[in-house]
Amino acid sequence: MSEPEAAPRQETAVTSDAIESPLLEVDGLRKEFGGVVAVDGATFSVAEGSLTGLIGPNGAGKSTTFNCITGIHEPTGGRVTFDGQDITGLAPYTLANRGLVRTFQIARELSEMTVLENVMLAPGGQVGESVLRSVTPGLRSEVIKAEAAVRDRAWETLEFFEIDHLAHENAGNLSGGQRKLLEMARVLMTDPEMILLDEPLAGVNPTLEEKLLERIHELRREQGLTFLLVEHDMDVIMNNCEHIIVMHQGSVLAEGDAETITSDERVLEAYLGGDV
Amino acid sequence: MSQRATASETVTLPDPAERLLAIRNLDAGYGDLQVLSDVHMDVADGEYVVIVGPNGAGKSTVMKSVFGLTTYMGGEVIFDETDISQRNPDEIIYEGISYVPQTGNVFGSLSVRENLEMGAYILDEVPEDRIEDVYDRFPILRERSEQSAGTLSGGQQQMLAMGRALMLDPDLLLLDEPSAGLAPDLVEDMFDRIDRINDDGTAILMVEQNAKEALRRCDRGYVLVQGQNRYEDDGTVLLNDEQVRQDFLGG
Amino acid sequence: MSTVDTIRGRLDALPDVGLVVGFIGAIWAVMLVLAIAVGGANWANLAAGFVGSVTVLIGGYAILALALNLQWGYTGLFNIGIAGFMAVGAYTTAILTAPTDPAAGAVPGLGLPLWVGLIGGMVMAAIVGGLAALPALRLKADYLAIVTVAFSEIIRLIVNWDGLAEVSLFGVPVGTGGATGISFKSANDVASTLINGVGQPLVTAAEGVGVSGPNLANLTYGILLLLVVAASYWVLARITDSPFGRVLKAIREDETVTQSLGKDTRLFKIKTFMIGCALMGLAGVLFRGQAGYISPQQFRPTITFYVFAALIIGGSGSNTGSIVGAATFSGLLFYLPARLGENISLGGTRAPGNIVDAVAGFASLDPAPLLAYIISNVSTLRFVLIGVVLIYIIQNQPDGLLGHRNEPATSVSLDRPQSGSGGETDE
Amino acid sequence: STEQTGGDGGDGGDGGMTGTGTESGGDSGPESPDVLMVVGYPQSGVQLFKDFYADYGDDAADILVTDGLQDGELPSNVGNDMSNVRGTAPSAAGPGVDTFTEQFTSEFDYDEAGVFTSQAYDATAVQILANLLAGENDGQAVRDHMRVVANPGGDTYGPSELPAAVEAAAAGENIQYEGASSAVDFDENGDMASAQYQVFGFQDGGGVDTLNTVDFSAGDDIPQPEPNGSGSDSGRTIRFGVLMPETGDLGPLGRPIRDGAILPALQLEGEVDFEFDYQVGDTQTQAQAGIDAANSLVSAGYPSITGAASSETSIQVARNVLIDNSVVGCSPASTSPTITDLEDNDYMFRTPPSDALQGQVLAQVGVDELGAETASTLYVNNSYGQALQEAFAGAFEAEGGTIVNQVGFEQQQSSYTSEINSAMNQ
Amino acid sequence: MGIAEFARDGRVVVGERPGAAVVAAVGGFLLLDLVAKLAGTTVFFVGTKLLGGSLTVSSLLSMVVDGLLVGLAVGLAGIGLSMTYSILDFANFAHGDTVTVGAFLGWVAAYITAGLGTGAPIAELFMLNSGRQLSTVSTLAPVLLGLVVAGVGSIGIVLLIDRLTYRPMRDTDNISLLIASIGVALALRYLIAFVFGTETSGVASGGLRVTVFSMISVTDNEITLLVVSVLLMLGVHLLLQRTKLGKAMRAMADNEDLARVTGIPTERVIRLTWILGGGLAGIGGYLLVLESGTISFNFGWILLLLIFAAVIVGGIGSIYGAMAGGILIGLVDSLALIWLPSGLTRASAFLVLIVVLLLRPSGIFGGVSTA
Numbered sequence A: 001m002s003e004p005e006a007a008p009r010q011e012t013a014v015t016s017d018a019i020e021s022p023l024l025e026v027d028g029l030r031k032e033f034g035g036v037v038a039v040d041g042a043t044f045s046v047a048e049g050s051l052t053g054l055i056g057p058n059g060a061g062k063s064t065t066f067n068c069i070t071g072i073h074e075p076t077g078g079r080v081t082f083d084g085q086d087i088t089g090l091a092p093y094t095l096a097n098r099g100l101v102r103t104f105q106i107a108r109e110l111s112e113m114t115v116l117e118n119v120m121l122a123p124g125g126q127v128g129e130s131v132l133r134s135v136t137p138g139l140r141s142e143v144i145k146a147e148a149a150v151r152d153r154a155w156e157t158l159e160f161f162e163i164d165h166l167a168h169e170n171a172g173n174l175s176g177g178q179r180k181l182l183e184m185a186r187v188l189m190t191d192p193e194m195i196l197l198d199e200p201l202a203g204v205n206p207t208l209e210e211k212l213l214e215r216i217h218e219l220r221r222e223q224g225l226t227f228l229l230v231e232h233d234m235d236v237i238m239n240n241c242e243h244i245i246v247m248h249q250g251s252v253l254a255e256g257d258a259e260t261i262t263s264d265e266r267v268l269e270a271y272l273g274g275d276v
Numbered sequence B: 001m002s003q004r005a006t007a008s009e010t011v012t013l014p015d016p017a018e019r020l021l022a023i024r025n026l027d028a029g030y031g032d033l034q035v036l037s038d039v040h041m042d043v044a045d046g047e048y049v050v051i052v053g054p055n056g057a058g059k060s061t062v063m064k065s066v067f068g069l070t071t072y073m074g075g076e077v078i079f080d081e082t083d084i085s086q087r088n089p090d091e092i093i094y095e096g097i098s099y100v101p102q103t104g105n106v107f108g109s110l111s112v113r114e115n116l117e118m119g120a121y122i123l124d125e126v127p128e129d130r131i132e133d134v135y136d137r138f139p140i141l142r143e144r145s146e147q148s149a150g151t152l153s154g155g156q157q158q159m160l161a162m163g164r165a166l167m168l169d170p171d172l173l174l175l176d177e178p179s180a181g182l183a184p185d186l187v188e189d190m191f192d193r194i195d196r197i198n199d200d201g202t203a204i205l206m207v208e209q210n211a212k213e214a215l216r217r218c219d220r221g222y223v224l225v226q227g228q229n230r231y232e233d234d235g236t237v238l239l240n241d242e243q244v245r246q247d248f249l250g251g
Numbered sequence C: 001m002s003t004v005d006t007i008r009g010r011l012d013a014l015p016d017v018g019l020v021v022g023f024i025g026a027i028w029a030v031m032l033v034l035a036i037a038v039g040g041a042n043w044a045n046l047a048a049g050f051v052g053s054v055t056v057l058i059g060g061y062a063i064l065a066l067a068l069n070l071q072w073g074y075t076g077l078f079n080i081g082i083a084g085f086m087a088v089g090a091y092t093t094a095i096l097t098a099p100t101d102p103a104a105g106a107v108p109g110l111g112l113p114l115w116v117g118l119i120g121g122m123v124m125a126a127i128v129g130g131l132a133a134l135p136a137l138r139l140k141a142d143y144l145a146i147v148t149v150a151f152s153e154i155i156r157l158i159v160n161w162d163g164l165a166e167v168s169l170f171g172v173p174v175g176t177g178g179a180t181g182i183s184f185k186s187a188n189d190v191a192s193t194l195i196n197g198v199g200q201p202l203v204t205a206a207e208g209v210g211v212s213g214p215n216l217a218n219l220t221y222g223i224l225l226l227l228v229v230a231a232s233y234w235v236l237a238r239i240t241d242s243p244f245g246r247v248l249k250a251i252r253e254d255e256t257v258t259q260s261l262g263k264d265t266r267l268f269k270i271k272t273f274m275i276g277c278a279l280m281g282l283a284g285v286l287f288r289g290q291a292g293y294i295s296p297q298q299f300r301p302t303i304t305f306y307v308f309a310a311l312i313i314g315g316s317g318s319n320t321g322s323i324v325g326a327a328t329f330s331g332l333l334f335y336l337p338a339r340l341g342e343n344i345s346l347g348g349t350r351a352p353g354n355i356v357d358a359v360a361g362f363a364s365l366d367p368a369p370l371l372a373y374i375i376s377n378v379s380t381l382r383f384v385l386i387g388v389v390l391i392y393i394i395q396n397q398p399d400g401l402l403g404h405r406n407e408p409a410t411s412v413s414l415d416r417p418q419s420g421s422g423g424e425t426d427e
Numbered sequence D: 001s002t003e004q005t006g007g008d009g010g011d012g013g014d015g016g017m018t019g020t021g022t023e024s025g026g027d028s029g030p031e032s033p034d035v036l037m038v039v040g041y042p043q044s045g046v047q048l049f050k051d052f053y054a055d056y057g058d059d060a061a062d063i064l065v066t067d068g069l070q071d072g073e074l075p076s077n078v079g080n081d082m083s084n085v086r087g088t089a090p091s092a093a094g095p096g097v098d099t100f101t102e103q104f105t106s107e108f109d110y111d112e113a114g115v116f117t118s119q120a121y122d123a124t125a126v127q128i129l130a131n132l133l134a135g136e137n138d139g140q141a142v143r144d145h146m147r148v149v150a151n152p153g154g155d156t157y158g159p160s161e162l163p164a165a166v167e168a169a170a171a172g173e174n175i176q177y178e179g180a181s182s183a184v185d186f187d188e189n190g191d192m193a194s195a196q197y198q199v200f201g202f203q204d205g206g207g208v209d210t211l212n213t214v215d216f217s218a219g220d221d222i223p224q225p226e227p228n229g230s231g232s233d234s235g236r237t238i239r240f241g242v243l244m245p246e247t248g249d250l251g252p253l254g255r256p257i258r259d260g261a262i263l264p265a266l267q268l269e270g271e272v273d274f275e276f277d278y279q280v281g282d283t284q285t286q287a288q289a290g291i292d293a294a295n296s297l298v299s300a301g302y303p304s305i306t307g308a309a310s311s312e313t314s315i316q317v318a319r320n321v322l323i324d325n326s327v328v329g330c331s332p333a334s335t336s337p338t339i340t341d342l343e344d345n346d347y348m349f350r351t352p353p354s355d356a357l358q359g360q361v362l363a364q365v366g367v368d369e370l371g372a373e374t375a376s377t378l379y380v381n382n383s384y385g386q387a388l389q390e391a392f393a394g395a396f397e398a399e400g401g402t403i404v405n406q407v408g409f410e411q412q413q414s415s416y417t418s419e420i421n422s423a424m425n426q
Numbered sequence E: 001m002g003i004a005e006f007a008r009d010g011r012v013v014v015g016e017r018p019g020a021a022v023v024a025a026v027g028g029f030l031l032l033d034l035v036a037k038l039a040g041t042t043v044f045f046v047g048t049k050l051l052g053g054s055l056t057v058s059s060l061l062s063m064v065v066d067g068l069l070v071g072l073a074v075g076l077a078g079i080g081l082s083m084t085y086s087i088l089d090f091a092n093f094a095h096g097d098t099v100t101v102g103a104f105l106g107w108v109a110a111y112i113t114a115g116l117g118t119g120a121p122i123a124e125l126f127m128l129n130s131g132r133q134l135s136t137v138s139t140l141a142p143v144l145l146g147l148v149v150a151g152v153g154s155i156g157i158v159l160l161i162d163r164l165t166y167r168p169m170r171d172t173d174n175i176s177l178l179i180a181s182i183g184v185a186l187a188l189r190y191l192i193a194f195v196f197g198t199e200t201s202g203v204a205s206g207g208l209r210v211t212v213f214s215m216i217s218v219t220d221n222e223i224t225l226l227v228v229s230v231l232l233m234l235g236v237h238l239l240l241q242r243t244k245l246g247k248a249m250r251a252m253a254d255n256e257d258l259a260r261v262t263g264i265p266t267e268r269v270i271r272l273t274w275i276l277g278g279g280l281a282g283i284g285g286y287l288l289v290l291e292s293g294t295i296s297f298n299f300g301w302i303l304l305l306l307i308f309a310a311v312i313v314g315g316i317g318s319i320y321g322a323m324a325g326g327i328l329i330g331l332v333d334s335l336a337l338i339w340l341p342s343g344l345t346r347a348s349a350f351l352v353l354i355v356v357l358l359l360r361p362s363g364i365f366g367g368v369s370t371a
């Protein structure tokens, strides 16, 4: 579990070819649904502090890989290691508490709660999540103190994403793009080390898209977060990711930096379809 | 015509006689919430029209309103000279409009083939040849024809949805972000297919976030902001308009 | 800063407390008016009887509605096995406290003091609730509903089964009494003891105006129940106005998201089930077992649906709404019509035995038989009324009488902190 | 061998179906009992007998029933003439029975005075008289004068002289009420000192036939306390409650009994210089609903109550309402032996006899009239059913018979097939 | 940590196979016990009885027949619940009371026609307490007429309720609809009580008894139940198979908005759903009364949980599942007596419900597509 005010991690230099300090390692991951093999021995790793792209044709198994890593599905085979520890098949909340969180392909806001509540929910291990503490007269003052701190941080986060004017709005009333922002804000409040983003930009207006990418880079710079990004927009991938993994039919077809990928015959054939 | 603002002086509106779809002063929303106010749009026979705009602008709402899926609050939707603004969706389909929604556009628990059959629900018989046509267009669907649609990948579902809408050979096809979630080669492919469908004489009204590509290919485009018309013009004109580029196309 | 928050939190609760008190007061007033209208010289005693009974009902339903609100209103757990959990609590208390040498024909118990029984009942209900929750929580809402209602019927059938009516547990004879039920130390005795002891002057005064001892005891019991309601409210408000409550709301909205944010939702759900079921168990004894007697008949699924009606009428998701709903349901929809029916008479017209005869009179332009029939069947018709009100509310006012109350689940004010005095300095 | 299994259809550990030592098995199966004794209430009875006849037809066994099933409508509701059924029930054998029957059938729309209606009349009459003699609507005072007006000592009055009895009691006289059901003499437990039972069968066109009667006469001393009440001035209002199952399992019997209970007030109204104020509460044949209804009567200030009918309800109402609130209960129908020993501060009386006797009568009918050697019992799972079937089983074995199975059942189920199968040893 | 492991183990243990293994083991033991009982042997183990006892084949058969008959009627009633559950997406708690309403309407009609000309007072006929017992052989026409009225009448009632209650709520979530149905259930049940009283009336009793294979004896009324319900089930099967209705219903259950834009007349499908479901519920209720012989205002409500069990065991949305589930639950309810005391047999049916929901939430027949 991460400390509430974790010191910013030192910047890790990431080179495009050699991954020195992998934060997430996926080894021979496999997932079958009945007869369909969705993920077929995918192996790759993600360097600490990097923004890594995960691309591939539709049905390549990207979302399924995400689901297996984050505990939504139990993998049929293979191993997932995070921060040096085996996390294969652990439940989502355990992973989140260890600093590995995700956003959803379709934003899932908690619509009957306010934006602020959505964000205040996220921090892990809040004292007030214990019934005893929140009820017992003496102990409750502790809860109240912690709550004030969480609230203040929540406001800051909302300001960072420029949705603080919506703080008391029900999350269900936000527009599509605002929901994506909220989703990012919420995930950040968990103090993650690594965020998996499943098509965060799909359907996002280009202007907003730029803003979101800017935020992602800012978070990497300032807090040393690691990102794994699924995205179909090649402009985004090529211009932002220092490392790119290409999946095809459930396994990794190629990886490397933008140049390596765009010059890879197989990738061109399987995914990029001729020109880019 | 009462356009609030236009990007250029040369607006080429279709001749009233050719207008297949005409949306006039439309107000619509959900329950008590009004989303669209005073929206105008036209699609001529065989025309290819694109709507772009920021998230939450009401683009999908326009589409749904044409199909009678929103709360009607005023104005008119005229298709083929009949007012369909307050009709039920299951009647509108008989007029010759098909619609591919942005989300939830396949029947998850039905098989791929059954989804296509449902696309031809209003016909008396299942048109086997059309199903074959769709399979030819999207071969992966033939491969998965017995799999339940809910377990297809995002992109595969998008293809199925499109295939379903094509089962009736409509006069007007409403497409809500057909390229969202598609791999780049498929995006190209999808746009090509849409072109082809349009070439075959089907008019198209499409919402796209992939605005540049869409505007390049279409006949005309609308920019919708906060539930109101902002700009309208030929696709290429909009594409090259500095203001539009700045505000909506991301530089 | 935190003291300011605390004080503000306390002040925020005041209007709600006022609302609840005012509402219950209004229902009392209605009962008083009714008693004066029909009671003649006996009105004071009648009023005490009406008010006492209605208070007990309100108290009982309020505890149940509060418990359900925690499970359903907050967490979205659709528990319709309330009756079963009430039975577990009530039977545990009964078995713990029933005398070891009971009257002829009754089953013996362990003869423990009442407070041991009450705690035991709550603990047992919590344990059974937790066990029931373990597997059931994987299910979506309506499946959970069906599992819980089936579970409650299984519990009822088991306590009803005469195989357990009287058994020997490690050589000590105990049992459920089967269909016959079980008599035990009733909490009512506390009320009686209270008024016969310190309350003696009160009794004398009450008897002066014609209020009988039993009615006074009943009234006292009702007020004691309201104190339990107040305590439950206080505890639940603290639970829900906290990060714990926030997680519950999040689970209600989207469990997968909540899990992905690092919350072990299963644990939260189990805790919620246990707390709620403990309260239901308590209500099982205090409410259904007021007289010191319980039987399986009292724990049929219908009671569960009444609690739901109460909560929905008041407004689920709101603790205040739970109490207001319980008062409306039990006072105005459940109790009042029955008393009206009993006390209205149509001169000499005896109610016809069946509806055909009643309508036949109407055909010959004499509405009296039909009216008499209706009046003599109000206690049936009130359930029709309850059903219709329920439909009306869910159609037109789905958030209940109190309307939608978005009570943020937190223990502090959520306003933007004044810039400068930010949170970082607070550590 | 006797196995008390109570509703146990299968082996359930030591169930009846298992039999003992029948290692041979095969398809011959265990024997059905000669007679099936059924204790229950009419509503369940309809379903139970329908299921019985549907599976076993008319001549699989003779059936014995008790007072709870003495409902003349039963055969037509079951759809069978029920000619293989014999029953026993406390009968109306008081000196005033004819007057009562006459008044009852003319006041209400009944063809005959049903079971326990005369007991109900007597219960109310005694309460009214005790109330008048005591001079106040107070439970304790009424209790203290119940025996004064009912037991030997003073002038004798019957149902036909009820107005005169009222005047006498109001004048503070020690009187003796002789009722419609019996002489109405309460022993120190509040039970009847003597009893008469009838043996009945169901008639073809509805109603029941009394085949013969069995008497038990008074053995004990009949206590007779002295009056110490003031008597009543004219114009007083006499208040009493009636607590009856108007609905539920006993509904068909409960409604006539209720009418019997209010008949004295109807008869006296206008005839005497007193007002009568009564209220009826419905127990729905459920103890809890009974408690609620009783509480409601007590709240409204009635010092005494005629009721309840079902023993289960009477016991629970006495324990949980009457005794605590010092209100007199006088049941016209509860026959369970448990009531005799109730620690009731003398607040619970009843006008029918205890089933300790009925069990014997039943056993006699079974052995002597039906020539049964084996019997099974099928009883409603409450204080009434359990005790009466035990009394029967004891008496039947004492007469040399063998009890095969004892099976309990719950009220108002949608099917009794499994219970019947267990009892019939199938 | 500890919790994590617990959760993971839990997922494995509660997973499909171990649960199924336990169920299979219990089932095997019960079967062995049954065989021993039929053979009349008792097996002792360390002094306590392990299994066995005695049971005749004929009583086993009669239990099977009883279970089958009740199961058929429950299955018939269950079809409607299953359909509304999947298409309108809510658990209809008023379904049991629809069963009651249908039964009352049908029996009143049957009684009045049977009583015409016999001089029985209309009040008694209407209140179902003239004391007459109908049977298929002795009063064929009234019984058949009642059957039709039960179906048609409950369709009318159900459509009216839909119009007043559910239709204004089409867009609301399924829990609101469920709650509304609780309101409907209360109102319906007590309206019946208001009109017909709370008494149980005996209305039917077999007029003819047939013994098959010299072991199973059934009445004409039971045969009627068997024949009518099998015919109706076949009819429903054909209807859904031969028309697009079946698929349209599934499509609607899946995604109503999409169904509408595809041209499926959703309101009409909903209406047809109610018509089929309501009609079958009413007829199911009518036939149950024909078999058990008695009717009372709350019998459908009491039956509801059993119907739910049937539908869920069969897999919600699956018509064949509802039929098979009904029969299974009917058999469990009846055969449980072999192993359990009679006070607990009903509990065993509920236990089966819970076990199925936990092990196979999609139902035993779930996933097998309908029509």
Ligand SMILES: Nc1ncnc2c1ncn2[C@@H]1O[C@H](COP(=O)(O)OP(=O)(O)OP(=O)(O)O)[C@@H](O)[C@H]1O
Pocket (backbone or CB within 6 Å): A033, A034, A036, A037, A038, A039, A056, A057, A058, A059, A060, A061, A062, A063, A064, A065, B151, B152, B153, B154, B155, B156, B181
């Ligand atoms: N629950 C399931 N049952 C059966 N097959 C499944 C299931 N989930 C996914 N699949 C199959 O697994 C393959 C991979 O799907 P996945 O969603 O991971 O693709 P993806 O790479 O995310 O594609 P996209 O970019 O289109 O979202 C697809 O062929 C899909 O049909």
Ligand SMILES: Nc1ncnc2c1ncn2[C@@H]1O[C@H](COP(=O)(O)OP(=O)(O)OP(=O)(O)O)[C@@H](O)[C@H]1O
Pocket (backbone or CB within 6 Å): A173, A174, A175, A176, A177, A203, B030, B033, B035, B053, B054, B055, B056, B057, B058, B059, B060, B061, B062, B102
């Ligand atoms: N079913 C609904 N109920 C209530 N409000 C809705 C509903 N659907 C959309 N809205 C609201 O209507 C507004 C317009 O939504 P719409 O889906 O038309 O936007 P859009 O232009 O299609 O955006 P995007 O590009 O994100 O798809 C938004 O504010 C949205 O929150």
Ligand SMILES: CC(C)C[C@H](N)C(=O)O
Pocket (backbone or CB within 6 Å): D067, D068, D069, D116, D250, D253, D309, D310, D311, D312, D333, D334, D335, D336, D384
């Ligand atoms: C009304 C009577 C049938 C009551 C029955 N004798 C009993 O004691 O329960």
Ligand SMILES: [Mg+2]
Pocket (backbone or CB within 6 Å): A062, A063, A064, A105, B153, B154
């Ligand atoms: Mg995907």
Ligand SMILES: [Mg+2]
Pocket (backbone or CB within 6 Å): B059, B060, B061, B102, B176
């Ligand atoms: Mg949209």
